[in-house]
Amino acid sequence: MGSAPTSPQVAEAKTRFNAALEEAKAGAMALRTEAENRFSNASGQAKAKSNDLLGEAKNYGEQARGKAGELAVEGKKVTTDAIASLGKVVGDTAPQIDEKLGEQYGDYARKASRVLQETSAKLDAKSVDELSDEAREMIRKSPGVAVGLAAVVGFLVARMFRGNRS
Template sequence: MVAAGSDNTAEAKSRFNAALEEAKAGAAALKTEAGERAKAYRQQATERGDDWATEVKQYGEQAKGKAGELATEGKGKVAEALSALGKAVFDTAPTVDDKLGAKYGDYARTASRSLQETSAKLDAKSVDELGEDARQFVRKSPGLAVGIAAVGGFLLARMFRGRKD
């Protein structure tokens, strides 16, 4: 009987060791498969990331082009508005002469010429040149630039607050 018990124990150990080896082999196969899938997912993510980066660059270039077009269009409209304002001031100068005196009419004509000259200068420069002029102005007079920005911001805030009421 002792031999039968020993055989059963040996057989149980043998089966246990075989199952353990099979489990180890299965775990190794799963590890290999998981590694291959992870590699495939990483490659897919990299490709998608590259595609997205390319799309973002394209959208950025389109936005930059559109912003340039809008800035040029806006510059043209401002130049036209200044020119029209200068003409309107010039046209009212005779009325100012009659009502307030020649001295004030001359002020109106001088203001009109300044507006016309500013309009011509603005129209002649590119948006890039205007940007560089603005940067130089801020470097030379940072306090004045901050003051102008504050007044402009205040006026814009008042203008938009008035529209909500």
């Protein structure tokens, strides 16, 4: 067979092996550094995108809140106008009620008209925030009454829309 490696050959093999090992370590370190850089870049990009999306979401939230506020003010105005109109109609029909049903019932209509007018004025004088705070407080104090009122209002709204279809 062949001859056994001599000492200078072993030393050279060890040197080459150690050099290859050092080169492999350097390559691994370079790969690790590159991977860390890529991860850092990707992480930074993801964080920036996340911040952008969060900013957009906040912006949309602010726009929605503003629009909801505008709609609430508009709804309050429509409601106070409707209550005031109803009060006026009831008050205007009081003399006819006097003639047909009697003065006592006409007085009821006049009282109802005054209450409706006063309610409309009170609603008009309050901000939407005040009204919503009062509604929350009322619901906290009397949840059963709140559910009952919601059911009655829902029933009336359903009747109004059902009446419009026929």
